[in-house]
Amino acid sequence: MANIRDVADSAGVSVATVSRTLQQPERVSPKTRNKVMAAVQAVGYKPNLMAVKFRSGKTHNLVVLVPTVANVFFARVISGMQEAAAELGYSILLANTLGNSEIENHYAKMVSTSQADGLIQLRANNPLDASMINDHGLLPMVNACEVIDDGQYPVVSLDNRAAAKAMTEHLISLGHSRIAMIKGPNSSPLTQERLMGYKDALAQANIVFDESLLFPGDFTLQAGYNAGESISRLENRPSAVFCENDETAIGAMQAFKQANLHVPKDISVAGFDDIAFSAFVDPPLTTIAQPAEEFGRTAVTLLVDVLNGKIRKAPKVIMPFELIVRESTGKAFG
Amino acid sequence: MANIRDVADSAGVSVATVSRTLQQPERVSPKTRNKVMAAVQAVGYKPNLMAVKFRSGKTHNLVVLVPTVANVFFARVISGMQEAAAELGYSILLANTLGNSEIENHYAKMVSTSQADGLIQLRANNPLDASMINDHGLLPMVNACEVIDDGQYPVVSLDNRAAAKAMTEHLISLGHSRIAMIKGPNSSPLTQERLMGYKDALAQANIVFDESLLFPGDFTLQAGYNAGESISRLENRPSAVFCENDETAIGAMQAFKQANLHVPKDISVAGFDDIAFSAFVDPPLTTIAQPAEEFGRTAVTLLVDVLNGKIRKAPKVIMPFELIVRESTGKAFG
């Protein structure tokens, strides 16, 4: 691999001149500029960006901790990140952490070992360990989507409570009063917030909260299916089910069909996220749309601001949501 | 950020000794080893891996060009890559290229500019330009999933022709003779191969190939929906549809339902890929399972072999497929 010295030799100039020709051409006379450019071509010179990054101390890499790239919602978030990063001259290093703290910690180390400049965490978990937070203050990090809002780091999130309330209100307005909820993992603040929104709407409509209508889940199709089976076997079956994400809702709908329950005639189903599949299942799913790509763009922009020292106090960005009413929710029977 | 010199000063030894303590502890006396380790703790030393990579000339980064991370099949492939890479001490740099040659080329440059050691392309397109293939031979690259099989680079693929033939035979065995096909982009060799497999099975059963039963698509839900609409409006409607991927099949099924066609009673639908959703749609989709994670693992392993000079001639790995019969395909009417 030809290096800058080869170019300098070939052009009969110093390495400094080569560097200047490439970085600030105006500082070099046209004559030498041409000589150098010709030499660059001649020897097939490609600057070693590893050396540049090492010298500059800036890698222009951002590590993104994503619980699972197989989740369609995160896939959209990542797309948005990639776009924003490209515009700002950064590269995204994607880490598929499977929600495992050790793996998260492993990739977070890329920042403390100077392999990346900053970190974006998409899960409500602090991936840093004591060794990364010592003397010199905080490590550049942004927390998005599923967040811990302790004011330490910039945060990009949805008002999950308001969104869940809006969806529950929608179901109540259709005449439902026994509304089941298929939750996400209890460890996720998302789940807590959405549960609170659900309770808010219930309370507002004077419906007493019934703990037995809460079903466990983990955001997967299978978990939704399992919960759906349980629900369909209930003697006093609820007339609606609010699922904490679309995968869960699609899994549950499948279970209902196999139990010969018609959606929405026998039971209404609502999801959360508005993934692409949701418009193409039968019936199309009522859900909450989140601006997934915007989440990604915003997180990257914020992180780069942090890196450039443009941010003093950790900001908190709340993204808008939208209730998308399709055909999986309908009037309550009776 | 403390560097190795700070540690050396703090421990009262030379930088060489510090480096040895960390890399080959057995080459250092226990006494100094302890001194150094204590100093490492004291100053909070984290080796600058950017410097290490620069020095060694090896980045241990692999760039992966993926047409779209939003495709569930690719998401599985990526998971497999990440696993294998972690085991082998490599990091994956994911590039969401949207099938755009320029973006591909941009990320491919990371290899020629020493920011990554090798490249995995998941699309049947050569992302390299002339400047990358000059004198010193080929750039380390592996082509997986959608491949160009020109013998230049290692390849990991499925016998798409055989798989498509197997699926078509399945449909024929159910009594279908008018079998539509919703294709992928014509530019994709995948599409050509699957079309050939489809024709093979037809010919073997003495069914004349009917060009008018071919419908265009691009592997998206929407394209499947559009094709499904066209098919349902046909006067002499086919009794089965073979879709080149599951997204397309799910989109098509949705169109059939809206046209009041029952799957599989009125029309059978088959997919390709066996994504997670396919088992949870109504009816569950008959499809071809591909070992997606294995694709990823194999591609990474192969690339690392190339980087280690363990490979002479570009190997060609064919992964196995499996016909998964669910409920979306049934006996032909009449």
Added chain:
DNA sequence: GGCAATGATGTAACCGTTTTCATTTAAACA
């Protein structure tokens, strides 16, 4: 023509490691 100011180019230090080679220290042996 002589001097100052400006522009063009070169020299060399620097970034943080690893590693070769030289040197010092310790151990082994007679």
Added chain:
DNA sequence: TGTTTAAATGAAAACGGTTACATCATTGCC
């Protein structure tokens, strides 16, 4: 104790760029 051998350590170069500073050449002006 003196000599040989092995083990432990240190000094310094190297990786490939960028850049502060020094130097040299050119131009403008009196």
